[in-house]
Amino acid sequence: MTDIDWEDPYCGEGNNCFRIGTDDQGNAYIAVAGAEGTYVTDTREALRTLIRDIKAGKADHLL
Secondary structure: OOOOEEOOOEEOOOOOEEEEEEOOOOEEEEEEOOOOOOEEEEEHHHHHHHHHHHHOOOOHHHO
């Protein structure tokens, strides 16, 4: 099993918390806090691109 180093949860209002993690193989993970066994994974570069795009407003239509 992959050893994932999880960051502290990022929480919105209420209990909407997500965790981001990485491993020593260059992979990145996103999970709901408390359910880290079920996650989405991709490369760290894909995670960087996702975060940059969100910060640039490209996901604002989802709000």
